[in-house]
Amino acid sequence: MKPFAKLPKFVKNYYFLFGSFFLFWMLFVDSNDFVSQISLKQKKSSLESQKQYYIEKKQEVLQDREELTTNQVLLEKFAREKYLMKKSSEDLFIVVSED
Template identity: 55%
Template sequence: MKHFFQKVPPIFKNFYFLSSLFFLIWMLFFDSNDLITQMRLSNKQSELESAKEFYESKIVEVKNDREALLNNDELLEKLAREKYLMKKESEDIYIIEEE
């Protein structure tokens, strides 16, 4: 056993080196904020940021559509007829479904 400790380099006998090594291993693998958790959180953050950009662009698109509808009566009537199947009292609507 004594012969084994003589072959170990002196740096591995150093208390500060061993403490630092233990601390590093603990922080990388066992702590609640370990490396794997940080990587998962980083990926989740990127996904959420891309979703945020998508929804912000959709909000701008919907606001522009809303402004166009509120300022253009012909476009509003077209939307009401096509999407909600509204009609004037003197009109008949025929819906043709393709098979």
């Protein structure tokens, strides 16, 4: 008895075999397979959320920059807090908390 005798006739068809092989190849073996597409979509959504975060941070920085260029009091406060700048007649004390 032949091993392929019990298979239905359409399974032995050349076009069915080629189509099945092609479908298997495109879904699992190809460089653009199904699993790769899913991981790329996840990475794309992650990058888009990062992009949105950086756009918001850019807006905050631009707003702070605008405020610093127009307000001298705020500019002095920023320089003292961020860069520890002081006037020549002042003493600077840095308090470090142990939390």
